[in-house]
Amino acid sequence: MKRAYYSNTISEFLTEDSNSVLGQLSLNHSNRSLEDLQKNAWVKQIEILKSELTGIRGSIYFEFQIPRMGKRVDNIIIVDDCVFVVEFKVGDNTYGKHAELQVIDYCLDLKNFHEGSHFVKLIPVLIATNAEWCSTNTEKVIEHYQVAKCNKSGIREIIEKFTQYPRDEINIEIWENSIYKPTPTIVEAAQALYKGHKVEEISRHDSEKINLNKTSNYINEVIDNSKLNNKKSICFITGVPGAGKTLAGLSIANERMLANEDEHAVFLSGNGPLVDVLREALARDFVLTAAESGQRVTKDEAKRKTSTFIQNIHHFRDEYIKYNVKPTERVVVFDEAQRAWTNKQVSSFMKRKKGIEDFDMSEPEFLIDVMNRHKDWCTIICLIGGGQEINTGEAGLEEWVSAFQKNYNDWEIHFSNSIVNSPNYIKSETQRKWLNRNGISETDLHLAVSVRSFRSEKVSEFVHELLELNLETTKKLYSDIKNDFPIYITRDIRVAKKWLREESKGTERTGLIASSGARRLKALGFDVKNEISAPYWFLNSNDDIRSSYFLEDIATEFDIQGLEIDRTCLIWGANFHIDNNEWKYQNFKGTKWQNIKQEVSKNYLKNTYRVLLTRGRQGMIIFIPEGSEIDHTRPKIFYDGTYNYLKKIGIVELF
Numbered sequence: 001m002k003r004a005y006y007s008n009t010i011s012e013f014l015t016e017d018s019n020s021v022l023g024q025l026s027l028n029h030s031n032r033s034l035e036d037l038q039k040n041a042w043v044k045q046i047e048i049l050k051s052e053l054t055g056i057r058g059s060i061y062f063e064f065q066i067p068r069m070g071k072r073v074d075n076i077i078i079v080d081d082c083v084f085v086v087e088f089k090v091g092d093n094t095y096g097k098h099a100e101l102q103v104i105d106y107c108l109d110l111k112n113f114h115e116g117s118h119f120v121k122l123i124p125v126l127i128a129t130n131a132e133w134c135s136t137n138t139e140k141v142i143e144h145y146q147v148a149k150c151n152k153s154g155i156r157e158i159i160e161k162f163t164q165y166p167r168d169e170i171n172i173e174i175w176e177n178s179i180y181k182p183t184p185t186i187v188e189a190a191q192a193l194y195k196g197h198k199v200e201e202i203s204r205h206d207s208e209k210i211n212l213n214k215t216s217n218y219i220n221e222v223i224d225n226s227k228l229n230n231k232k233s234i235c236f237i238t239g240v241p242g243a244g245k246t247l248a249g250l251s252i253a254n255e256r257m258l259a260n261e262d263e264h265a266v267f268l269s270g271n272g273p274l275v276d277v278l279r280e281a282l283a284r285d286f287v288l289t290a291a292e293s294g295q296r297v298t299k300d301e302a303k304r305k306t307s308t309f310i311q312n313i314h315h316f317r318d319e320y321i322k323y324n325v326k327p328t329e330r331v332v333v334f335d336e337a338q339r340a341w342t343n344k345q346v347s348s349f350m351k352r353k354k355g356i357e358d359f360d361m362s363e364p365e366f367l368i369d370v371m372n373r374h375k376d377w378c379t380i381i382c383l384i385g386g387g388q389e390i391n392t393g394e395a396g397l398e399e400w401v402s403a404f405q406k407n408y409n410d411w412e413i414h415f416s417n418s419i420v421n422s423p424n425y426i427k428s429e430t431q432r433k434w435l436n437r438n439g440i441s442e443t444d445l446h447l448a449v450s451v452r453s454f455r456s457e458k459v460s461e462f463v464h465e466l467l468e469l470n471l472e473t474t475k476k477l478y479s480d481i482k483n484d485f486p487i488y489i490t491r492d493i494r495v496a497k498k499w500l501r502e503e504s505k506g507t508e509r510t511g512l513i514a515s516s517g518a519r520r521l522k523a524l525g526f527d528v529k530n531e532i533s534a535p536y537w538f539l540n541s542n543d544d545i546r547s548s549y550f551l552e553d554i555a556t557e558f559d560i561q562g563l564e565i566d567r568t569c570l571i572w573g574a575n576f577h578i579d580n581n582e583w584k585y586q587n588f589k590g591t592k593w594q595n596i597k598q599e600v601s602k603n604y605l606k607n608t609y610r611v612l613l614t615r616g617r618q619g620m621i622i623f624i625p626e627g628s629e630i631d632h633t634r635p636k637i638f639y640d641g642t643y644n645y646l647k648k649i650g651i652v653e654l655f
Contacts, residue, residue: 005063080166104506116178239447273534280535337382413439511548518573578641
């Protein structure tokens with residue numbers, strides 16, 4: 001796969017006519033609105049590099065693709081054992097902080113996701129052409145990811161500094177053809193997809209394992225067939241935790257929206273913070289992209305345009321309760337469809353909040369009924385997860401199947417084969433048999449491999465065994481993952497914060513997370529009842545006190561479910577702790593803790609910690625308070641059992 005607009009040996013680049021180089025760059029550059037601005041920058045880059053690289057042996061790349069970020073780095077220059085990742089700021093007379101972070105992020109992306117770059121020296125270089133001369137500390141650049149900075153006359157000096165004592169040269173052919181396995185965050189994926197990138201461009205390339213593309217292709221065939229033959233259809237997609245169900249859903253909705261505007265494809269989610277974060281991220285990116293092309297778009301204008309792509313499922317539901325009309329949407333993707341509400345939950349909500357006394361449908365039944373108002377065709381895509389139910393009143397997949405059993409016999413049902421092969425999705429054998437008789441089973445509708453944590457696919461398994469108190473299995477899994485996915489414990493929050501700050505480079509995001517039921521963390525200064533603004537927490541920069549970086553505001557399971565950050569500090573609460581080798585489940589009421597007795601409520605609490613333990617992409621530290629001798633709500637026994645268990649697993653403690 002050719003990742004650069006232009007690539008060559010340095011010697012051939014130096015002798016090639018500058019117009020020829022420019023012509024190849026222009027030919028591969030698809031965004032015509034940027035052409036004049038970009039051409040001027042390329043002309044200057046070519047001129048500077050031809051002057052500075054004379055006599056240097058190696059390879060050069062222009063506009064090298066960084067798939068996870070949906071961007072391209074200006075230049076990559078490979079000399080001896082070094083990969084110089086170069087960001088040009090033509091005409092700038094200062095070294096901007098944003099540009100520094102950007103080039104560090106490019107290096108981290110290559111190190112983490114490009115197989116050929118895992119173990120090479122990656123040197124981030126920022127060239128502000130009109131800036132003053134800047135000294136470079138090679139040790140700090142290599143060891144601490146500081147940026148080497150120079151003006152238009154300094155790139156040769158930087159290259160010579162870092163290649164004084166070369167080890168083995170990088171094999172260019174192997175490096176160029178190395179597998180790229182990007183695993184974007186859901187925010188990065190949404191931004192890249194909205195810009196027109198395809199799912200295969202921003203997802204892992206070990207395609208023999210990952211069937212995201214196959215799933216998308218199958219869904220598109222179902223939609224096209226439904227459209228051609230005036231059919232109504234529904235598809236149920238399943239997958240292991242972190243397999244990319246949401247990514248697949250966003251890809252399908254975006255692809256249909258771009259290709260067929262009349263379908264009004266939409267991605268719906270009941271996860272309020274996820275919707276808020278994605279919509280805000282898309283709007284900000286839209287404004288920035290417009291500005292780069294010389295257009296002025298306000299945030300409100302951007303939000304109006306991007307909000308049609310991602311919507312809150314409850315707003316969608318309420319709209320069509322209010323108006324008994326057919327929806328404008330023809331293709332609807334429901335994220336976490338198993339979490340739609342039961343008849344009892346919806347009826348109670350409608351009575352309390354909407355003043356509707358006689359509402360008698362479950363949420364799945366009503367949503368199908370809304371789409372059934374179309375006289376000709378429509379397609380529903382349901383993304384089905386499992387093991388992270390944290391709310392009461394969630395209906396499960398059974399309620400969707402039940403709706404089709406009672407009504408809607410003319411719908412065509414496509415479902416993942418895993419649904420009928422495992423009781424994890426549908427407990428009723430009768431329903432599974434009915435689905436087998438009345439639907440179409442398809443292996444491509446199951447996503448079988450986790451793509452969430454690029455560090456280790458065993459993290460979810462480790463967390464599961466940890467929560468099941470299977471000590472020996474957990475110890476083995478921890479031993480397998482600890483080098484790729486560092487996990488630490490501490491009893492000092494200052495140590496936890498220090499680790500987060502020191503380990504994270506560039507714009508890698510860190511944050512504090514805790515259970516919404518861990519009410520007595522308030523005594524330590526952490527109020528889980530204090531609501532955060534999810535877009536500020538997840539998207540704002542490290543100089544904003546409302547952002548996760550500031551390590552002040554706590555995100556709970558409700559804020560962070562469906563989202564991730566690079567490194568987390570999980571502050572463990574007294575509501576879920578180990579005593580006598582078993583979990584104790586507690587709920588804080590008034591001035592004291594009460595034991596939770598209902599099994600369903602216990603499962604919700606355990607799943608809360610399952611969510612919290614799987615939110616870090618690159619590692620986590622767990623802070624377990626010491627307890628108090630004078631506060632009856634925080635005795636040491638509420639914390640020491642959990643601490644001792646994690647120590648037995650072998651998790652290293654930081655002091």
